Amino acid sequence: xxxxxxxxxxxxxxxxxxxxxxxxxxxxxxxxxxxxxxxxxxxxxxxxxxxxxxxxxxxxxxxxxxxxxxxxxxxxxxxxxxxxxxxxxxxxxxxxxxxxxxx
Amino acid sequence: xxxxxxxxxxxxxxxxxxxxxxxxxxxxxxxxxxxxxxxxxxxxxxxxxxxxxxxxxxxxxxxxxxxxxxxxxxxxxxxxxxxxxxxxxxxxxxxxxxxxxxxxxxxxxxxxxxxxxxxxxxxxxxxxxxxxxxxxxxxxxxxxxxxxxxxxxxxxxxxxxxxxxxxxxxxxxxxxxxxxxxxxxxxxxxxxxxxxxxxxxxxxxxxxxxxxxxxxxxxxxxxxxxxxxxxxxxxxxxxxxxxxxxxxxxxxxxxxxxxxxxxxxxxxxxxxxxxxxxxxxxxxxxxxxxxxxxxxxxxxxxxxxxxxxxxxx
Numbered sequence: 268x269x270x271x272x273x274x275x276x277x278x279x280x281x282x283x284x285x286x287x288x289x290x291x292x293x294x295x296x297x298x299x300x301x302x303x304x305x306x307x308x309x310x311x312x313x314x315x316x317x318x319x320x321x322x323x324x325x326x327x328x329x330x331x332x333x334x335x336x337x338x339x340x341x342x343x344x345x346x347x348x349x350x351x352x353x354x355x356x357x358x359x360x361x362x363x364x365x366x367x368x369x370x
Numbered sequence: 371x372x373x374x375x376x377x378x379x380x381x382x383x384x385x386x387x388x389x390x391x392x393x394x395x396x397x398x399x400x401x402x403x404x405x406x407x408x409x410x411x412x413x414x415x416x417x418x419x420x421x422x423x424x425x426x427x428x429x430x431x432x433x434x435x436x437x438x439x440x441x442x443x444x445x446x447x448x449x450x451x452x453x454x455x456x457x458x459x460x461x462x463x464x465x466x467x468x469x470x471x472x473x474x475x476x477x478x479x480x481x482x483x484x485x486x487x488x489x490x491x492x493x494x495x496x497x498x499x500x501x502x503x504x505x506x507x508x509x510x511x512x513x514x515x516x517x518x519x520x521x522x523x524x525x526x527x528x529x530x531x532x533x534x535x536x537x538x539x540x541x542x543x544x545x546x547x548x549x550x551x552x553x554x555x556x557x558x559x560x561x562x563x564x565x566x567x568x569x570x571x572x573x574x575x576x577x578x579x580x581x582x583x584x585x586x587x588x589x590x591x592x593x594x595x596x597x598x599x600x601x602x603x604x605x606x607x608x609x610x611x612x613x614x615x616x617x618x619x620x621x622x623x624x625x626x627x628x629x630x631x632x633x634x635x636x637x638x639x640x641x642x643x644x645x646x647x648x649x650x651x652x653x654x655x656x657x658x659x660x661x662x663x664x665x666x667x668x669x670x671x672x673x674x675x676x677x678x679x680x681x682x683x
Contacts, residue, residue, distance in 0.1 A: 308594040310630055341492050345478045352475060355635040363641035 299334040302327065303346065307353035313360040318368075321361040328354035436569035437462070437554035440666040443544060446487060454542040460550055461666045462568050466557060467516070469583045470662075471629035476591045477501045481632075481661060493525040499541070500525045501590050511586030511596075566672045573623055583627065599625055609677060610649075616679040637661045 296304070306327045313321065328350055335346045434441065440461030464473065473479045477498060480486045486498065493500030502508055503525035508516040516522075523537055530538070539546050554568075561580055562571040575581045585597070599622045607617040624633065637658050640646045646658070653660040654670060663670055 304592045308592040311594065311597045313630065341489075341495055341497055344487070344492075345497050348480070349475070349478050352631040356630045359634040359639075359641060366641050 299331060299338075303331055303335075303350065306331070307349065310353055310356045313356055316360070318361055318364050321357050321364070324357045325354060325361065328357065435551075436558070436567070437550045439568045439669075440465070441550075442483070444488065445544075446484070447489060454538060455546050456544040457541045458543045458548075458550075459541070460554075462554060462557070462570075465572065465583070465666075466581055467584060468587075469585045469629075470627045470666075471632055472585055472587060472591065475629055475631045476587075490526040494527060502587065509588040510584045511588065511591065511593075513588070516584060516587070564668060564672070567668045572668075576626065585629075597625065597629065606679070607648075613681060615674075615677040615681050617676045618678050619676070 306324055309316075309324065313324075316324070331350055332347070335343060335350060338346070437460070442459040442461070443456050444459060445456035474481055478486070479498065488498045492498050493503065496504055503522050505521050505524035507519055507521050510516055523540065525541070526538075527534070558568070558570055562574040562578070563569055564571040572581070576583060585591070586594075605619045605621065607619055609616050638646070648658050650670075652658060654664065656664050659676075660670065668675055
């Protein structure tokens with residue numbers, strides 16, 4: 268009986284810690300999300316970046332694509348177009364800077 | 371006598387000939403008319419044959435009433451088996467409170483009909499409508515409470531009672547309730563007026579501080595600095611027709627509502643001057659400026675809003 272009680276307590280503690288870890292993981296932004304926000308929050312400053320900085324941001328966007336593609340359907344539908352928009356702005360500004368530089 | 375008879379015969383025969391001639395003429399006229407009618411009928415039939423598919427394609431065209439301008443009906447997954455009616459979304463209700471950028475960039479609503487494919491499950495997971503309509507209070511980028519601090523009604527839920535039905539019908543309202551008319555009149559009453567679209571000058575309303583469209587909502591938008599508006603104030607675009615006033619385009623005015631992502635690279639993709647050919651025909655088809663100015667922003671019938679430079683001698 269004593270062993271059974273100990274086993275039950277251990278299982279209970281284990282389950283508690285598991286659910287706690289899951290909750291913590293749910294609240295905290297995932298790594299891809301942090302990177303996504305770090306990159307895409309810079310679109311409005313794009314005009315002030317150098318071509319090299321813009322190129323780096325485009326590469327960072329490209330690196331995010333496979334990570335977002337692994338997500339569930341709804342998050343893919345929300346974040347992939349959002350990432351495309353964000354990458355698009357950087358590419359657009361980069362092209363515009365290259366265009367004005369070549370004149 | 372013979373002469374008389376002949377003359378008399380001719381005299382008596384003349385009316386008969388005349389009548390015959392008249393009859394012939396009348397018959398000819400009838401035949402001509404019949405042929406004409408046939409041609410007209412054929413022309414009408416041809417016109418109908420061509421017009422029918424055109425009408426079927428575009429639907430009956432009627433200028434929307436001010437409160438209906440910018441209305442979107444979302445009917446993605448509503449079937450006869452589901453009891454909910456299609457969603458009626460009036461752009462003006464949200465435009466009065468939020469920028470276009472917030473919904474079309476941060477939340478991810480596509481600018482093309484049916485492009486987003488919203489489902490109730492998405493709303494329940496906190497995406498699309500559910501991003502704001504989650505039954506919680508919202509705060510702007512500076513931490514100021516929105517909606518007078520009241521929680522925003524939840525968009526969709528799995529469990530519902532009969533009382534929830536009223537909440538559902540706030541959006542799923544097609545054919546059920548339409549209070550837009552009265553709501554719009556109340557909302558529009560103090561705002562500057564325009565001739566077309568919603569009948570409101572949204573830009574002036576924003577500039578005069580009569581409306582304060584929120585661009586950042588905490589927990590939805592990414593944390594970032596307030597946007598620096600483009601330095602260049604206005605850009606002159608030359609109209610193709612000589613007598614047509616040139617266009618004054620303001621990056622500043624557009625950026626307040628749209629940010630950068632709403633316009634670049636789509637629908638204005640090229641950076642090379644003169645590479646994109648803007649024609650009124652393409653714009654009327656919903657390309658370039660027509661992306662917004664055929665459906666939500668002031669419509670293309672309001673020529674002077676863009677073609678606004680004085681025409682010189």
